[in-house]
Amino acid sequence: MAKKILIALGALALVIGAGAAWAHGPGRHLMMKQMIDKRVAEAEDLIQATPDQRAQIEASKNAIVTALQQNAQARRQQHQDLVALVTTPGLTATQLHDRVAAHLTQMQTLADSSIIPEIVKVNSLLTKDQLSKLAAKAEELHQKHMQHKGGFGGPAE
Structure with a gap:
């Protein structure tokens, strides 16, 4: 259960990060879309997703990115x-x-x-083994991130 929560939180963090990047304005969204595409492709390879799973994951990713794009103008106006x-x-x-x-x-x-x-659709497609692989990768990335605790890019002291 904790692994599923960790995976869901990781996915949500990625989506929120994508939303923040979209809010930064023209041009940058292309880099963010490329980053999301790369990360999703790496995750698909890591879990050895089947062609059907890959198709649904891609459809879900595209639906999320489209929703963020459609909301971008409202965010610019709010800013x-x-x-x-x-x-x-x-x-x-x-x-x-x-x-x-x-x-x-x-x-x-x-x-x-x-x-x-x-996110729920994608989660329901994946096997327990695939979810475990994603959880292990999320934990690895978390540990890697925690090695650099020195705020503003400074030393960890």
Whole structure:
């Protein structure tokens, strides 16, 4: 159970990272799509996915990327609105809280409608052995990441 949660959290983190990259604007989304394609292909190879599994994984990946692309304009507008709000005299905590709440609602809606169902589909396709391989890879990446704890790229002291 813990491995499934770890896998789901890893997938969600990847999707959130993809969303953040899409929000950065034109041009960068191509690099992010290439990175996602590469990571998904590596994962498919690692678990030795069958052709049917690969087809469904690709369809789910494309559905998630499409949902993020469609939401990109709204995120750009939200960013512009936030900058305008923060640079307006008389800013209140309530105004910021309302802006954050609206953003969280939008992200929750996106996750509920597009991202989570696709992750669940992929999870249901995979065997226990494949999920175990993904969990081991996620743990390996986590350990590798934890070796560099020195904030802002500095030493770990």
